[in-house]
Amino acid sequence: MTNTATPALVHIDPTELLVDINIRGSLRLTADFLASIAEQGVIQPPTAVRTADGALRVRTGHRRTAAAVQAALPTIPVLVIGDEATDDAATIDRLVAQWSENEHRTGLAEADKLDTIEQLSLLGVSAAQIAKRTKTQRRDVDAALAITGNADARRRLDDGLTLDQAAAFAEFEGDEDAARQLEFGIRAGRLDHTVQRLRDRRAEAEARRAAAADYIAQGITNLDSRPSTYSSPARALDRLVTEAGDPATIENVDNEHLVVYMEQETTYHLAETGDEIDYDDIDFEAETGEDAEEGYTHHDAAEERTTWTPEFYCLDPAAAGLREPGHSGGAATDDDGKEAARAERRRVIANNKAWGSAETVRMDWLKKQATRKTAPKGAAAFIANTLATRAQLLTSYRTGRIRNDILGTKDADTTSYRPEPGVVPLIAKASDARALVLSWIQTLAAHEAVTNNHCWRNYYSDTAHYLRYIESLGYTLSEIEEQACGNTPKITG
Known part of the structure; x- marks a missing residue:
């Protein structure tokens, strides 16, 4: 830290001041700011510390000093606050002081905030203390720390994203689909919602893998999304038969030809007995303490449960010796009805998520x-x-x-x-x-x-x-x- 000597006000040629240590990457000397310094001079003195060789190094007020140089002012007032110290404690004090000075004037660029938070973290200052000492929201500190060491997130920050926005890309590093969704979320002004959906999707994928653990152990590949039956030869196993005409099952098809997609099902049950009830039989409009409409179950007496049902697919039916059976008109209509019901169920599940x-x-x-x-x-x-x-x-x-x-x-x-x-x-x-x-x-x-x-x-x-x-x-x-x-x-x- 600097010593406790009485501060001294001196007048000095601004070109003689050292301005090499500053957290601000760009001084952002606007035309109005330069004109003000040229016309009125430096009204509030920058602060400086005296180095071991007697020079003065600016601690706060780098913009004012640079503007004075550009305006060719012969001298400016400078408040010398003590001798320079270079230990960790002094460095932390300098970083915090420069943060406060800059952030409450023209505001720091996001990249400057990141660099300062990273330096404080490397000096052993905790995230909570960084937030407290820089008077910054803990969320922004956490976002900055998430970006450090992530080249893509840092590049996006330098390209103009905020700390929150760039941190989202760091959180989903390596997921190209997530990156595309995040970019769209930023353009649509719904980044928070996009991030939460991606987090939920990731948690669901983990839950799906856990639900498929027994099948994975048998050598059946688990899928995070249902395979396309339009752009690939993949077909649902329950729609295929063997060459002999028997229904295809996981028992008569080699595992190497199978994949499983665990379908998430939402069901409703009586909280007291666990008996399953239909969603349409639940009265969601009844207030707490009121009776449900006759013939309906009060929503407070119902509970929602999540179950996982395996759907098996064959990625290459021909290679597995499977084929699609012939259909009569009635059977096709029945299949169409089942598919429509499946599609509606998927829509409900997706919207609930x-x-x-x-x-x-x-x-x-x-x-x-x-x-x-x-x-x-x-x-x-x-x-x-x-x-x-x-x-x-x-x-x-x-x-x-x-x-x-x-x-x-x-x-x-x-x-x-x-x-x-x-x-x-x-x-x-x-x-x-x-x-x-x-x-x-x-x-x-x-x-x-x-x-x-x-x-x-x-x-x-x-x-x-x-x-x-x-x-x-x-x-x-x-x-x-x-x-x-x-x-x-x-x-x-």
Whole structure:
């Protein structure tokens, strides 16, 4: 660190100052800035430290110094704050000071932020401390650290991407399809949704491989996607027969000719008994505590389960000695019906996955909102309208769980009939402005609690207006959320 000598103000020719150590890669000397220095001189002195050989090295104020040189100013004021030190502690102090100086003036370029965070990390400063000392969001620090050592992500950062955007490419390094989707997500303004879908896809692929473990052990190749039966000779095994006309099965076909795709199935069951029930027999509109419509099951009494069903394919039927059987008109019609049912089931599964991904992004956004010190404009009206029209939402069991998830709280006593909500201690120590934020978050949680993957299938005006409301606050809707909004117009003004 520099010593604690009393700072001294000196006037010196700017060309004599050393400006070789700076975290900013480009000084960005704009025409207006240069004109201001030329006309008014340097009003706020740069700071400098004295080197071992007596020279002055600029610590903060490199832009002002460079502009003074270009303006040919004979001297400028410089505040000498001590002798230069070069140990790790001094280097960390310099990096943090230059970050603060630059970021709160013209702002650092993303590449400069990355370089500084990387240097601090190499000096042993933890990610949490980097965020604290540079007053940077932890998310940005983590993004920068993810990019370090990744040439492609660094190149994309240098080409103009933000830290968050470039970090997404680092996360999915080596996945060309993911890179294409990320590029599209950036252009469409939906990068968060794209990243979450890719994460979910990766997790699903891992779950699919785990589900196929027994078949993999038998030498049957596991596929992450269903093989095309249009652009390749691959055919579903249950549509093939042997030369003798017997149905093809995994027992009479060599494993070398087989692949398996594990189909993800979503089923619904009674929570109490586990009996399977039909989705269409579930009443999703009944409020918590209310009776379901006669003949239907209340959604609180139902649970969703995921199962994996193997679909076997033969990649080359001819090589395996298999063929397609002849079809009568009736059989073809039956097959067409089965395929249509399969296609609809796949559409439902795909859209349910899309809704699940969007829900994760939405909850992350709500958690960020929960850190606000003041509520956005119109929050009080949103709360008042909910109290007037949907007050019962605030007391439902699921609302409490969502609220706790958003705020990171836990109810005091979950065994009592009316446990004290975890938000109560936060309210007790909150300012009036912060208390309004907490009221607003609880109201948002109440609306979030009544959304789930049935909302994309059927139009619910409450869900549509809730999604349009958070969109008006800066949240970007995904395609599936847009579908849930139906014809509900955007909120403007």
